[in-house]
Every structure is written in C-alpha cells, then in structure tokens.
Amino acid sequence: MIHSSELPDHPDAVYVQPNHDYDRIRRRGKHKIFIGMAPGVGKTFRMLEEGHRLKSEGIDVAIGLLETHGRKETVAKGEGLEIVPRKTMQRGVKILTEMDTEAVIARHPQLALVDELAHTNVPGSVLEKRYQDVEQILNAGIDVFSTLNIQHIESLNDLVARITGVTVRERVPDRVLEEADEIIVVDVTPETLEERLLEGKIYAPEKIQQSLENFFQRRHLIALRELALREVADSVEDDAATLKGQSCNIHERVLVCVSTYPNSLQLLRRGGRISNYMNAPFYALFIENPDRFLTKSESLHVETCQKLCQEFNGQFLRVQNSNIAKAISDVAQEYRITQIVIGESQKSRWQLLWRGSLTQQLVRSLKNVDLHIIATDKSGAPN
Numbered sequence: 001m002i003h004s005s006e007l008p009d010h011p012d013a014v015y016v017q018p019n020h021d022y023d024r025i026r027r028r029g030k031h032k033i034f035i036g037m038a039p040g041v042g043k044t045f046r047m048l049e050e051g052h053r054l055k056s057e058g059i060d061v062a063i064g065l066l067e068t069h070g071r072k073e074t075v076a077k078g079e080g081l082e083i084v085p086r087k088t089m090q091r092g093v094k095i096l097t098e099m100d101t102e103a104v105i106a107r108h109p110q111l112a113l114v115d116e117l118a119h120t121n122v123p124g125s126v127l128e129k130r131y132q133d134v135e136q137i138l139n140a141g142i143d144v145f146s147t148l149n150i151q152h153i154e155s156l157n158d159l160v161a162r163i164t165g166v167t168v169r170e171r172v173p174d175r176v177l178e179e180a181d182e183i184i185v186v187d188v189t190p191e192t193l194e195e196r197l198l199e200g201k202i203y204a205p206e207k208i209q210q211s212l213e214n215f216f217q218r219r220h221l222i223a224l225r226e227l228a229l230r231e232v233a234d235s236v237e238d239d240a241a242t243l244k245g246q247s248c249n250i251h252e253r254v255l256v257c258v259s260t261y262p263n264s265l266q267l268l269r270r271g272g273r274i275s276n277y278m279n280a281p282f283y284a285l286f287i288e289n290p291d292r293f294l295t296k297s298e299s300l301h302v303e304t305c306q307k308l309c310q311e312f313n314g315q316f317l318r319v320q321n322s323n324i325a326k327a328i329s330d331v332a333q334e335y336r337i338t339q340i341v342i343g344e345s346q347k348s349r350w351q352l353l354w355r356g357s358l359t360q361q362l363v364r365s366l367k368n369v370d371l372h373i374i375a376t377d378k379s380g381a382p383n
Contacts (some may be wrong), residue, residue: 029138032182033117034147038215039223040193040202043147043186044068044115048077051113051145055075055081062109063097064137064144065130067116071201081113089122101133105140112137113145117168118152131172148172150228163223164215185228190221252280255337256314257328258305259286260298263343265308267374271341272312274372282314282336287327290320325361332366339374 034043044067055061068074075269084107087100098121104112114137119130127133134144145293151160154171161167177183188196194212196202203211256271258264268284275282288294293300306316321327335377340362359373 014371027141029141029143030181031134031138031143031179032145032184033180034184034186035143035150035177035228036147036186036188037150037228038193038221039069039149040196041186041188043079043149044074046184046186047113047115047145047147048074048081048362051081051111052077054111060110062104062107062112064101064104064112064114065116067119067208069202070204073201082109084112089124091122091124098122098125099130099133101127101136104137105142108140108142111143111145115147117146117148117176118172120170129172131176150224153177156227159227160224164217164220166215187225187229190218190225193221195216195275252278252338252340253283253336254280254341255283255285255328255335256309256341257285257287257330257343258292259343260301261343262301263374264301264305266309267341267343268305268312270372270374272314274339274341275312275314278339280339282309282312283317283331283337284309284314284329285317285319285328288318288320289322291322292350324366328362329365337369338374339370340366341374342373343374 036043036048048066051061051063061081061083063078065086066074066078066083068078084100084104086097086300087103089096089098094229114130114134117131117134121128121130121133127136131146134146137144151158151164151166151168152170152172153174157168157171188271193202197208197211200208245318252275254271254275256267258267271284272282274280284305286305302318317331319327319331321330326343331337342359342362359371362369362371
C-alpha cells in the first residue's frame with residue numbers, strides 16, 4: 001500500500017492508455033481514498049481536481065457518483081467530467097436516486113470517481129452500502145477514487161463518539177482502508193474549516209450555528225484532525241514493517257524495564273513522564289527467570305509496579321526468559337518501541353568486563369531505539 005499527503009506528479013502505472021484489450025484484463029482495479037477529518041475539508045474537490053488532471057493526460061475518467069451538497073465550488077469543479085446517470089428508486093411517494101453500479105461497470109472507464117464511501121444505500125438496493133458497490137467496480141477491473149471522513153471508520157466509532165458526543169451510524173470496515181492502494185489525507189486547520197463553515201461553504205445558513213455548537217467545536221476538530229493523521233501514519237508503519245523486515249516507527253512508544261530491584265518504581269515514574277511529554281503509548285516489562293520462583297516480597301513488589309504502570313495508563317507485560325537482553329529486544333520489536341528506560345547495571349565492574357553490560361547488548365540488537373539509562377544512588381533512587 002502506498003500512502004501520501006501529496007498528489008503524484010505523474011499518473012501511477014496502473015493507468016494505461018485505452019486499447020482494444022483493456023476489457024479483457026482480469027485484474028482488480030486500484031483504489032485511492034481521499035480522507036479528511038470532517039465534512040468541508042475539500043476531499044471531493046481534491047478528487048475531482050485529480051480526475052481532471054488524469055483526463056487531460058489521456059485517461060478515460062467518469063464520475064460514478066458525485067455529492068455536491070449545493071457547494072458552488074464543487075459543482076464548478078465537476079464540470080467537464082462525464083457523469084454516469086444515477087438510477088431512480090421509488091420509496092412511497094418519493095423518488096430517490098443512487099449510483100447505478102451496473103451502468104458504471106458497463107461504461108467501464110479506466111477510472112471512476114465515487115463520492116462518500118460510507119453512504120448507506122436506499123432500502124431495497126441490491127447492496128446495502130456504497131463501499132460494497134465500489135468493491136464490485138474494483139472487481140470489474142476499474143480503478144476508483146473515493147472520499148471518506150475519519151469518523152466513518154468502524155474501529156474509531158466509539159472513540160469519535162466519546163470525542164464529539166455523536167454516534168456515527170454510517171461506517172466502513174477497517175479492511176476497506178487496509179486493502180486500499182493509496183490514501184491521501186486532505187488536511188486543513190480547524191480555523192480554516194470554521195471559516196468555510198461561517199462563509200456558508202459547507203452547510204446551509206440555518207445549520208451553521210448548530211454545527212459550531214456541536215460537531216464543529218474547535219476541540220472536536222483538533223482531535224479529529226489528529227485521528228486522521230495518525231490513522232494514515234499507522235498504516236505507513238504497517239506497510240514499512242513488511243518491507244525487507246525494516247521498521248519505520250513514526251509514533252513514539254515508551255518501554256520501561258522493571259525488575260525486583262527497588263528502583264523500578266522510580267523508573268516507572270520517569271518513563272511515565274517521558275511518555276506524557278511525547279504523548280506516547282506506555283509499556284512496562286517484567287522478565288521472569290524460568291529457573292527460579294519469586295519470593296513473596298518480590299511478588300508484591302512486581303504487583304506494585306503493575307498498579308503504578310496502570311495508573312500511567314500503561315500496559316504491563318510479563319514474559320519468561322533467562323536471556324534478559326533478548327527478551328527486551330523481542331518485546332521492543334513486537335511493540336515497535338522507540339524509547340527504552342532501564343536502570344543502571346547492578347553488576348560489579350568485574351562482571352561487566354567478563355559478561356558485558358545489558359546496555360551494550362541492547363545497543364547491538366536494537367536499531368533506531370533510544371536508551372535511557374537511569375543512574376541510581378545507594379538508596380535506589382535515580383540521580
């Protein structure tokens with residue numbers, strides 16, 4: 001999967017010039033999603049803009065479904081692109097319209113533009129959700145550009161509800177993003193979005209004040225913007241991790257290594273402060289020696305460490321391994337740790353010369369990870 005916040009200078013290799021064999025190519029189309037933090041950031045406009053650019057370069061482009069919501073700039077940007085007529089459906093006395101998926105497939109453009117991926121189709125439609133229609137178009141070998149707001153992603157639904165107080169009913173499974181070939185973040189500042197709202201570029205005048213008091217509150221927009229940027233960053237990490245075994249840790253993640261020594265509580269507090277400064281996930285690791293049992297006092301100490309870790313909203317990990325350096329290295333790689341906090345070695349100078357230090361072993365086994373070696377005085381408190 002390729003992710004970018006910039007439009008490519010040239011069309012991707014998946015866009016081929018029209019030829020007589022095109023309809024015979026049995027491949028799944030490529031899917032690019034334009035994602036944003038909220039309505040009005042410019043996802044549809046950006047999608048149409050790239051559609052025009054590709055059309056000017058000889059690509060066969062057609063609009064499968066466009067939702068302008070009466071926005072003049074969007075309407076104007078759609079002009080000059082072929083639109084596949086919608087199909088009409090009667091519901092009682094009302095005549096409703098939906099994307100004519102069969103007509104889009106029959107038209108078979110090289111690229112179809114489909115707005116509002118999370119839309120729920122009119123009851124009685126062949127498919128319940130628009131993303132399912134898009135999957136049919138992709139399976140027909142047609143490339144698709146689509147648009148989506150971050151609050152419509154299934155796994156983020158509960159979090160968005162806590163942030164905004166709004167439960168979003170139209171949702172898209174996470175797998176749709178995971179299977180996408182490219183994701184474009186269309187990003188504007190919360191201030192810019194508020195200006196667009198006040199200028200009537202997003203909703204009708206009678207809805208503006210209500211929107212400002214609810215979903216479009218500044219704190220909501222800031223949180224949703226961070227969600228959008230992090231969602232794509234997480235996908236970049238996942239993809240990079242599959243390339244030649246290399247890691248690409250965009251987010252900071254803090255791991256504190258605790259033991260039965262009394263300085264573990266101080267290490268946890270230091271690690272908690274670091275994770276708070278970095279706004280990073282926090283983990284604590286206790287490595288049990290499989291060849292010995294903990295005493296009652298040691299067990300109580302480990303439980304105290306676990307409770308303190310949880311007070312910092314951290315995740316407490318326990319693993320069994322007689323090789324401490326390997327255990328730390330394995331956990332760091334599994335959880336994509338970027339910062340490790342450990343105490344200074346309790347070994348004597350002769351032991352360090354003979355066996356080497358834990359720090360040296362970690363430096364050799366871990367790349368692109370910062371080690372924080374916290375010195376302690378005789379009382380066990382860090383200096």
